[in-house]
Amino acid sequence: xxxxxxxxxxxxxxxxxxxTIISFAIIHLAPGKPTVLQESxxxxxxxxxxxxxxxxxxxxxxxxxQYLHWIKMLARFDFGRSYGDGRPVLDKILExxxxxxxxxxxSILLILLVAIPLGVRCALKPGSLFDTAATxxxxxxxxxxxxxxxxxxxxxxxxxLHWLPISGIKSLDFEYFSFPQKALDLISHLALPxxxxxxxxxxxxxxxxxxxxxxxxxxxYIYTARAKGLSERKVVYTHAMRNAVLPIVTILGLSLxxxxxxxxxxxxxxxxPGIGRLFYEAVMMRDYPLIMAEVVLGALLTMAGxxxxxxxxxxxxxxxxxxx
Amino acid sequence: MDNxxxxxxxxxxxxxxxxxxxxxxxxxxxxRGGETxxxxxxxxxxxxxxxxxxxxxxxxxxxxxxxxxxxxxxxVLAMDEESLRGVRGKEIAYIFQEPASYLNPVITVGDQxxxxxxxxxxxxxxxxxxxxxxxxxxxKIEDPRRVSLDYPHQLSGGMNQxxxxxxxxxxxxxxxxxxxxxxxxxVTIEAQILALLMELKAxxxxxxxxITHNLSIAKRIADRVCVMYRGKVVETAATSELFTSxxxxxxxxxIAAYEKIGRI
Amino acid sequence: xxxxxxxxxxxxxxxxxTLIALFAPLISPYDPSVIDQNHLLEAPSRAHPLGTDGLGRxxxxxxxxxxxxxxxxxxxxxxxxxxxxxxxxxxxxxxxxALDGVIMRFADIMLCFPTFFLILAVxxxxxxxxxxxxxIIGLTSWMGPSRLIRGEILSLKERxxxxxxxxxxxxxxxxxxxxxxxxxxxxxxxxxxxxxxxxILLESGLSFLGLGVQPPTPSWGNILIESKSTLGVAWWIxxxxxxxxxxxxxxxxxxxxxxxxxxxxN
Numbered sequence: 001x002x003x004x005x006x007x008x009x010x011x012x013x014x015x016x017x018x019x020t021i022i023s024f025a026i027i028h029l030a031p032g033k034p035t036v037l038q039e040s041x042x043x044x045x046x047x048x049x050x051x052x053x054x055x056x057x058x059x060x061x062x063x064x065x066q067y068l069h070w071i072k073m074l075a076r077f078d079f080g081r082s083y084g085d086g087r088p089v090l091d092k093i094l095e096x097x098x099x100x101x102x103x104x105x106x107s108i109l110l111i112l113l114v115a116i117p118l119g120v121r122c123a124l125k126p127g128s129l130f131d132t133a134a135t136x137x138x139x140x141x142x143x144x145x146x147x148x149x150x151x152x153x154x155x156x157x158x159x160x161l162h163w164l165p166i167s168g169i170k171s172l173d174f175e176y177f178s179f180p181q182k183a184l185d186l187i188s189h190l191a192l193p194x195x196x197x198x199x200x201x202x203x204x205x206x207x208x209x210x211x212x213x214x215x216x217x218x219x220x221y222i223y224t225a226r227a228k229g230l231s232e233r234k235v236v237y238t239h240a241m242r243n244a245v246l247p248i249v250t251i252l253g254l255s256l257x258x259x260x261x262x263x264x265x266x267x268x269x270x271x272x273p274g275i276g277r278l279f280y281e282a283v284m285m286r287d288y289p290l291i292m293a294e295v296v297l298g299a300l301l302t303m304a305g306x307x308x309x310x311x312x313x314x315x316x317x318x319x320x321x322x323x324x
Numbered sequence: 325m326d327n328x329x330x331x332x333x334x335x336x337x338x339x340x341x342x343x344x345x346x347x348x349x350x351x352x353x354x355x356r357g358g359e360t361x362x363x364x365x366x367x368x369x370x371x372x373x374x375x376x377x378x379x380x381x382x383x384x385x386x387x388x389x390x391x392x393x394x395x396x397x398x399x400v401l402a403m404d405e406e407s408l409r410g411v412r413g414k415e416i417a418y419i420f421q422e423p424a425s426y427l428n429p430v431i432t433v434g435d436q437x438x439x440x441x442x443x444x445x446x447x448x449x450x451x452x453x454x455x456x457x458x459x460x461x462x463x464k465i466e467d468p469r470r471v472s473l474d475y476p477h478q479l480s481g482g483m484n485q486x487x488x489x490x491x492x493x494x495x496x497x498x499x500x501x502x503x504x505x506x507x508x509x510x511v512t513i514e515a516q517i518l519a520l521l522m523e524l525k526a527x528x529x530x531x532x533x534x535i536t537h538n539l540s541i542a543k544r545i546a547d548r549v550c551v552m553y554r555g556k557v558v559e560t561a562a563t564s565e566l567f568t569s570x571x572x573x574x575x576x577x578x579i580a581a582y583e584k585i586g587r588i
Numbered sequence: 589x590x591x592x593x594x595x596x597x598x599x600x601x602x603x604x605x606t607l608i609a610l611f612a613p614l615i616s617p618y619d620p621s622v623i624d625q626n627h628l629l630e631a632p633s634r635a636h637p638l639g640t641d642g643l644g645r646x647x648x649x650x651x652x653x654x655x656x657x658x659x660x661x662x663x664x665x666x667x668x669x670x671x672x673x674x675x676x677x678x679x680x681x682x683x684x685x686a687l688d689g690v691i692m693r694f695a696d697i698m699l700c701f702p703t704f705f706l707i708l709a710v711x712x713x714x715x716x717x718x719x720x721x722x723x724i725i726g727l728t729s730w731m732g733p734s735r736l737i738r739g740e741i742l743s744l745k746e747r748x749x750x751x752x753x754x755x756x757x758x759x760x761x762x763x764x765x766x767x768x769x770x771x772x773x774x775x776x777x778x779x780x781x782x783x784x785x786x787x788i789l790l791e792s793g794l795s796f797l798g799l800g801v802q803p804p805t806p807s808w809g810n811i812l813i814e815s816k817s818t819l820g821v822a823w824w825i826x827x828x829x830x831x832x833x834x835x836x837x838x839x840x841x842x843x844x845x846x847x848x849x850x851x852x853x854n
Contacts, residue, residue, distance in 0.1 A: 018697030229413035261704030
């Protein structure tokens with residue numbers, strides 16, 4: 001286990017190097033200096049801003065020196081200042097994290113709560129009416145673009161039924177609400193975004209859980225559990241589930257980049273002040289330092305997520321935890 | 325002596341896509357109290373399917389079409405799920421060919437045995453844990469306390485099979501069905517496991533239904549031998565009689581094969 | 589073919605969309621970019637079977653022309669990704685060693701970047717032409733195919749006929765292209781089919797955000813931009829382009845399922 005973790009930690013060194021090099025390359029990918037490019041694309045960029053940029057990227061020095069300089073700043077989490085309002089990029093990102101984090105954590109919870117039981121239920125009787133119906137619905141959800149589903153749901157629940165608000169994270173008069181009203185207000189604002197961001201994962205993980213469970217239920221040790229005289233409930237929920245659910249840990253780690261990427265779309269649709277919408281705004285305004293900071297942080301976060309998932313998996317699976 | 329188990333005219337069918345396949349086609353078999361019966365035959369002859377039918381443990385695509393299975397005077401095929409579970413593990417226990425894959429990989433050996441103990445006996449978790457360790461000692465595992473905390477992948481094949489036997493005997497079953505339990509093991513380990521089974525049988529007094537394709541095992545342990553061929557029991561005889569005067573041509577083939585191996 | 593229902597259904601849907609895309613100029617009832625001030629936001633009718641948009645343009649015609657964009661972006665982006673995947677994957681799988689290490693590490697690194705972030709970052713300082721979008725999607729999605737092809741090749745490499753070929757002194761290039769690639773074609777095709785679906789979804793999302801195909805060129809994604817401001821007013825603008833995307837994605841998914849059957853794996 002220890003040697004596995006050490007090996008896995010050593011493995012992130014080339015990843016870190018690669019992530020920074022590729023991010024750095026993107027900055028220099030465009031023809032001409034990024035500063036010049038900024039100027040031509042964004043008339044708001046003043047000479048002062050350009051000089052600041054020159055300094056930020058150390059553009060007067062050779063490429064490797066620029067890279068080292070950039071890495072040094074990165075190590076201090078110094079991403080420079082935003083073009084839009086001149087505030088430090090890191091501050092702008094940090095204040096947006098809670099919204100994105102809340103929605104993603106809630107949607108992961110929703111995914112696990114729905115997808116696992118659904119997949120298991122389908123696996124118990126493959127080909128049954130329930131399984132077929134679930135398969136069709138999951139397939140449809142899988143094939144529909146999430147932003148389109150968001151639009152349909154907004155139309156239905158927001159405009160036709162007036163049940164749920166369709167944008168923002170809280171009502172305008174939020175400050176005057178009592179605590180339960182506040183809670184209800186937040187929940188009603190979050191309901192659609194959380195559901196929409198969960199859809200892809202719901203479809204994927206329930207399918208995965210189904211096939212994994214079917215596979216597990218055919219394993220010899222399931223026969224053993226039945227031969228012992230265990231009830232079918234115990235066979236399924238203790239012996240099979242323990243095995244079938246383990247790989248979900250890894251899948252969740254792998255789904256992180258998708259969730260982050262998806263947040264750009266649904267935070268924009270629902271006008272939620274998270275890092276996805278911040279990224280969208282940055283792209284629209286060609287706010288260079290902000291874009292680069294989000295790309296680098298997104299990649300680092302994904303890497304960290306995978307690392308955590310792998311180590312958790314190693315911990316929950318005794319075959320890796322007690323490797324001989 | 326009364327029969328502990330009686331199987332009459334058992335017919336089992338499997339569904340493979342749209343086709344059906346008769347795995348067992350009218351098998352008859354009796355097991356007497358305390359005896360060792362070896363069920364021999366080539367692979368695909370229906371031995372395992374017959375064994376699984378005894379407690380209705382067939383996979384979902386298999387079905388018992390007709391026949392009668394009586395265990396201890398009770399009609400197994402007429403039992404409801406509940407009473408069937410009372411038979412499985414408590415009255416009739418199994419051991420299988422590859423213990424490592426028949427043990428749950430993410431539960432410790434001790435917990436798996438304790439689970440069997442608790443299922444059919446009124447015991448607390450601690451008592452069941454101690455019982456598991458005692459059972460591991462019974463199957464001659466050294467340091468049962470440590471082994472009970474191990475996961476199957478940490479143990480050798482022979483150790484896993486011992487642990488599996490311990491689990492199967494947890495509720496003192498009256499019939500132990502051993503489906504090729506030594507086929508995946510080394511010859512020396514095989515001899516140890518066979519000796520252990522015979523010793524436990526003498527001590528605990530269960531009946532043993534031992535399934536194998538290897539007649540040399542029959543010669544070593546069986547009181548009587550049943551030979552299966554193409555879904556039917558074609559010959560049943562006391563062991564010595566079977567080897568001296570085999571009647572069915574397939575029995576002769578099996579004996580010839582065994583003698584050939586014996587010479588090498 | 590007759591017994592392979594998913595394949596037949598998928599091919600029928602995609603075939604239909606392909607025909608629509610190919611013959612859009614001939615079969616579309618209107619010019620997709622002609623503005624008609626007299627027929628703004630009209631509900632579906634005989635004259636406009638799928639209604640009109642906020643500028644009075646015929647929605648059916650715009651969706652037909654949008655099919656050209658979506659299908660060609662999907663096809664070409666996946667063509668790029670698969671070609672890169674074939675190159676990287678077969679080189680890594682066949683030669684192994686340090687080269688394999690470098691290529692696969694590169695794939696790992698690329699996989700750390702959320703694809704959508706990466707694409708948006710590049711779009712931020714490039715003109716978002718259709719060609720650029722194809723290229724960017726292709727260049728950011730070769731990792732899956734590479735890993736797949738590498739895996740296939742590693743397992744094929746051990747098989748007898750490859751070793752026999754080696755024994756008689758065939759060159760590496762010959763072995764790669766004569767034996768390994770044809771053998772790996774099944775999984776690659778399935779992966780590519782699913783990839784097309786993914787690329788179409790990506791493009792539609794990108795265009796919906798206004799960062800993909802730029803108006804007035806109609807794409808399914810950018811037609812839907814208008815749906816945000818017409819929610820509750822003109823349901824057809826939301827429903828029909830979305831259905832087109834949904835059907836296309838379903839179609840490619842069905843083809844992939846069918847191909848799995850054809851090549852006999854799950």
